[in-house]
Amino acid sequence: MDPISNPYTPNAGATPEIVIGRDELLEDFKVLLHRLGRGRTNQSMIVTGLRGVGKTVLLGEFRQIAEEFKWRVLELEASKHDDSHFRQTVYSQLRAALFQISPKAKWGEKARKAAQVLQSFSLSIDPSSGAPTLSLDVDPAEGFADHGNLTLDLTDVLVSIGEAAREHATGLVLLFDEVQFLSQTQLEAVIQAIHKTVQRKLPVTFVGAGLPQIAELAGDAKSYAERLFKFPKIGSLDVEDAKKALAEPAHIEGVSFSDDALNRAFELTEGYPYFVQELGYQVWAVADDDVITLEDVEDAKDAYEAKLDSSFFRVRLDRATQLQIAYMRAMAQLGPDSQKAADVAAVMGRESTQLAPTRSELINMGLLYTPSHGYAGFTVPHFDRFMLRAVPDLDVPPVQKRRSKAKKH
Structure with a gap:
């Protein structure tokens, strides 16, 4: 469809056509x-x-x-x-x-x-x-x-x-x-x-x-x-609000979504507002008719993931050192939930005390947060999936040995 009339705004901090759920x-x-x-x-x-x-x-x-x-x-x-x-x-x-x-x-x-x-x-x-x-x-x-x-x-x-x-x-x-x-x-x-x-x-x-x-x-x-x-917490939109966030901007342009298209869109985005905007943007680009179908959503899936990988996710990974990347890759290997520091260290073959500075650095960089004592989670939804795609194999750099001071003669 016409890119000029695309009603979705997958840009950091950009206000969507309609603010839903807040x-x-x-x-x-x-x-x-x-x-x-x-x-x-x-x-x-x-x-x-x-x-x-x-x-x-x-x-x-x-x-x-x-x-x-x-x-x-x-x-x-x-x-x-x-x-x-x-x-x-x-x-x-x-x-x-x-x-x-x-x-x-x-x-x-x-x-x-x-x-x-x-x-x-x-x-x-x-x-x-x-x-x-x-x-x-x-x-x-x-x-x-x-x-x-x-x-x-x-x-x-x-x-x-x-x-x-x-x-x-x-x-x-x-x-x-x-x-x-x-x-x-x-x-x-x-x-x-x-x-x-x-x-x-x-x-x-x-x-x-x-x-x-x-x-x-x-x-x-x-x-x-x-x-x-x-301290109100905001997160993903529920099913109905996520569907509204997709359907209502399209309706302004005289376009509608089929029910199965909306259901699949929610499965892909899990209702996270930025992901909803990105998927909507990519679906609009591939759709030809004024009724967006399940097939349109499936056709847009690869472009949707590629755009998230190249911008939303990649910009965060590019700031990390090799050891920080390994730490996040080990977390992703354990699953999408918050992980114990000791469990991440075990995956990397290290002691948690050895990796405490790395974990602290990632928290200070805004890449991880601590929901409870001893646990850390990704600050970006679906970042575990991205890490598994972007870094297929866990590669833990060797421990840097301290240089011994030269003895005085």
């Missing part, structure tokens, strides 16, 4: 903004899930809702950067948010105070951290956001901007993606700063998204995190 979370977010806007408190949320389940898409929907509420939005995709780079990014976006709250000519007392606090915050940014820091053309507020401590500084900034937002009958939403890549210092700072805005009933909230270990990381950072945030 209505409850979208409604929860609206309730959150309504309550904060009325000076009442409500738990913020950190959405967790594997890769490809639509966390980034959900954040995009939250942004759109916030904009409809006339709230200001700070968006950040976390990465492994130092605190100075984090400060630079946060400052730049908060500076823009402050001007959106009110143009400088209309600043009230609270907005001017927020600008001065933000100016103080900017002085702690290392000039070599990236883009030049644009001034707010106000004097810094002495004793605010100038502590040299990220937690204290960020708290001062968010409280002052929250007060400015309330003065101008608006609010501020912080939307952070890939939260698991925040350093412990950064995560602690965000949690404590939001805690202070909640205590003062300010219209400021934080909504994050990340891999499943986030709830544990947040709890490690601050013991009260579980009371401050909800």
Whole structure:
């Protein structure tokens, strides 16, 4: 069929034609903004899930809702950067948010105070951290956001901007993606700063998204995190929602799916949103008629798997060392579920203590997560299948012997 009219969007973070199966979370977010806007408190949320389940898409929907509420939005995709780079990014976006709250000519007392606090915050940014820091053309507020401590500084900034937002009958939403890549210092700072805005009933909230270990990381950072945030988990769509995610975009273009085509599509994708979009895209490319059949789905299967292998999966494997690849291949050999470290080591003919650094590296890279003590699972659905296709044989590199120090004569 016509590729221009293809209604599917298999791109990282791209919003599909119709967002299916997330209505409850979208409604929860609206309730959150309504309550904060009325000076009442409500738990913020950190959405967790594997890769490809639509966390980034959900954040995009939250942004759109916030904009409809006339709230200001700070968006950040976390990465492994130092605190100075984090400060630079946060400052730049908060500076823009402050001007959106009110143009400088209309600043009230609270907005001017927020600008001065933000100016103080900017002085702690290392000039070599990236883009030049644009001034707010106000004097810094002495004793605010100038502590040299990220937690204290960020708290001062968010409280002052929250007060400015309330003065101008608006609010501020912080939307952070890939939260698991925040350093412990950064995560602690965000949690404590939001805690202070909640205590003062300010219209400021934080909504994050990340891999499943986030709830544990947040709890490690601050013991009260579980009371401050909800941690909703999102995963694959159920059968009916997965079928809707395929059928409804096609219906907009005057195309329908046969029942057996939808059933086979669910078998192939298991309802994972990214896979649904990719399969839909490939099926559209091979179908000739305005009724998509089981045969069309079967004809698209090879192209669907090849596209996932070459992009969605391969980009992750290409970052791994030979030993890391062997570790993941051994996990895949054991099956799709989370695996014990000792069992993976046994498949590789090693002791689990020898492989602990490799396992830790894969977790830090975002390729594995730890659902429970001693277990690790792939952060990407169906990654075990890919590993068996991409690496047919388990090849464990030999143990590197330490060089003995030359004896002094």
